[in-house]
Amino acid sequence: MPASPSPEFAMAKMAAPSADRDLKLLRRLLRARDRMDAAPHEEWPVSRLARISGTSEAYFARSFRDAFGIPPHRYLLTRRVERAAALLRDTDLPIIEIALQTGWNSLGTFGRTFRDVTGESPRELRQRMRAMPGDLERVPHCFVRAAQRPDLRMAVSEKRRRGSGDTTGPTETEVP
Amino acid sequence: MTQGVQVAGLYVQDQDEALQFYVERLGFRVHTDARNGEYRWLTVQHPDQPEFQLGLFKPQPPTVDDATAKGLLEAVAKGAMPPLVLVVEDCHATYETMLARGVEFTQEPIARYGSVDASFRDPSGNGWKLVQAR
Numbered sequence: 001m002p003a004s005p006s007p008e009f010a011m012a013k014m015a016a017p018s019a020d021r022d023l024k025l026l027r028r029l030l031r032a033r034d035r036m037d038a039a040p041h042e043e044w045p046v047s048r049l050a051r052i053s054g055t056s057e058a059y060f061a062r063s064f065r066d067a068f069g070i071p072p073h074r075y076l077l078t079r080r081v082e083r084a085a086a087l088l089r090d091t092d093l094p095i096i097e098i099a100l101q102t103g104w105n106s107l108g109t110f111g112r113t114f115r116d117v118t119g120e121s122p123r124e125l126r127q128r129m130r131a132m133p134g135d136l137e138r139v140p141h142c143f144v145r146a147a148q149r150p151d152l153r154m155a156v157s158e159k160r161r162r163g164s165g166d167t168t169g170p171t172e173t174e175v176p
Numbered sequence: 177m178t179q180g181v182q183v184a185g186l187y188v189q190d191q192d193e194a195l196q197f198y199v200e201r202l203g204f205r206v207h208t209d210a211r212n213g214e215y216r217w218l219t220v221q222h223p224d225q226p227e228f229q230l231g232l233f234k235p236q237p238p239t240v241d242d243a244t245a246k247g248l249l250e251a252v253a254k255g256a257m258p259p260l261v262l263v264v265e266d267c268h269a270t271y272e273t274m275l276a277r278g279v280e281f282t283q284e285p286i287a288r289y290g291s292v293d294a295s296f297r298d299p300s301g302n303g304w305k306l307v308q309a310r
Contacts, residue, residue, distance in 0.1 A: 019246050023189055026253035027301050033255070034282040034297070067254055143259050 028053040029067050032060070033075065040079035041103035046072065074152055076103075081117045082149040084110070088122055089129035095122045116160045117150045178227055183219060185231025186260075187252050189300040191218050194232040197298050201277040202262075204230065215239075222262075253301040260304045267292035267308035274306075 050060035099110035188194035283295035
């Protein structure tokens, strides 16, 4: 993939070719997002994502956020939580197993992040989901899952801070 | 006559590219390819579904203004368009065939919920689910 031109360069060109290039960039950003979707349990440092999109790391991070409204690492987090929630609902796997399968290294981090994002613990969500009637059976499951993906509009650390009334700031930083 | 949906369309960035993709890689047939100046009415058909046409349309003036066209194509390129489902008899076999023809798969076939499904995208970014008939 060729490196992307700087936005300044793109702006200076004629409208049509520049629009074309913007679309091709978006399509390549989507490719990186698709790869995260296919394997959210894997590690997705910006360097890896930028390589897929054929951009520099700094340009990737900015462009991804501009395109999808959310930084790449936070997007990945929503996919991991979504997948974990699906496994909690649809399987009898132990919670530690679900944590490991969806990309977390410890039960503690998983449980804390899961609660911060969804507002309930993995165990609570499992019990609640199972009590719900299965009226979505006729909808293809992938679309159901997408619809139930957490809407994570702020950093988890920020959400945690607001939720607990803590004003000392984040205790850990999000890493991609 | 049969009543029902006859045409439903997708937005594509480049109609030549889309035509090649849907015909050569997916195995659709051209139903109508009519031009009038800059405008091109292009529809394709699944060989097993002669009563339905899939339109491959480019958003452009005068139907929509330039800025709107750009916005629509950006939405397509960001994967934001509505779900599309292609039902096949054998998901694994179709996956192999389409993969060999250069289709960009975003998910390999997975057996679950009593079926098998995979995902792919067209060159513009429209996302398809490939689902094995139950």
